[in-house]
Amino acid sequence: MMRRLIYVTLLVLFAGACSDPVPRNIGVYLLLDTSGTYTEQLDKAEQIINYTLTRLNGLDSFAVARIDTGSFSERDIIAKVTLDDRPSAANSQKRLFSETIHEFLSHVTPASHTDITGGLLQAVEFLAEKAPGRKIIFIFSDLKEDLLAGYVRDFPIPLENFEVVALNVTKLSSDNIDPREYLDRLDMWQARVEAEGGSWRVINDLDRLERLL
Numbered sequence: 001m002m003r004r005l006i007y008v009t010l011l012v013l014f015a016g017a018c019s020d021p022v023p024r025n026i027g028v029y030l031l032l033d034t035s036g037t038y039t040e041q042l043d044k045a046e047q048i049i050n051y052t053l054t055r056l057n058g059l060d061s062f063a064v065a066r067i068d069t070g071s072f073s074e075r076d077i078i079a080k081v082t083l084d085d086r087p088s089a090a091n092s093q094k095r096l097f098s099e100t101i102h103e104f105l106s107h108v109t110p111a112s113h114t115d116i117t118g119g120l121l122q123a124v125e126f127l128a129e130k131a132p133g134r135k136i137i138f139i140f141s142d143l144k145e146d147l148l149a150g151y152v153r154d155f156p157i158p159l160e161n162f163e164v165v166a167l168n169v170t171k172l173s174s175d176n177i178d179p180r181e182y183l184d185r186l187d188m189w190q191a192r193v194e195a196e197g198g199s200w201r202v203i204n205d206l207d208r209l210e211r212l213l
Helices: 002-018 036-055 087-106 116-130 173-177 180-195
Strands: 026-033 061-067 077-082 134-140 162-167 199-203
Touching (some): 061 116, 077 087, 077 116
Parallel strands (some): 026 061, 162 199
Antiparallel strands (some): 061 077
16 A cells, blocks of 8 residues: 555656646736827836836847737837847847837827727737746726727637736826726726636836836
8 A cells, every 4th residue: 555655656746747847937018009198108108118128037028019000910019029048138138129119109109099909919919929937918008999990809809817907097088077987998908808817907006116027
């Protein structure tokens, strides 16, 4: 009996030792709302992007994309990188990434529409391909989706094992008239993300960026 118990224990230990290691790297995809007056908030977005860069290490991935008329497309990705595992090379990549974002934000023109769903789909596709151990999607937006006529976005988004974090969800002028509109937007996106297996957080206090990652 004792020999059998030892045999079974060894089998369990052997199976554990042979299982595939869990990736420990991080993948971050930031969706940037550039519609209308929200462009006035973009200096805060640059602060978030630069902070995120400081928190990433070798083999982590990061992409920033604008939310535009039809955002389910790589054409809206402003900058993307998978960091080298050599610190000096990774620092050079981070510096180039930050410069690219700064150049974009210095000349950005307001988008006419806001395709949050399309952006989420593009983020899921990008991060699924990178296959990091932790997948995070930041949405820097007032969460007001405004689609061009004919665009279909009423379908599930595969978000299982994704963390979705809404950042700087500002109140619109119409929210002052009826605050329920603001609360309804938050509730709708939370329900949509969680229904597909994702987790949901809202961070509006950007003075505490240590809570991002």
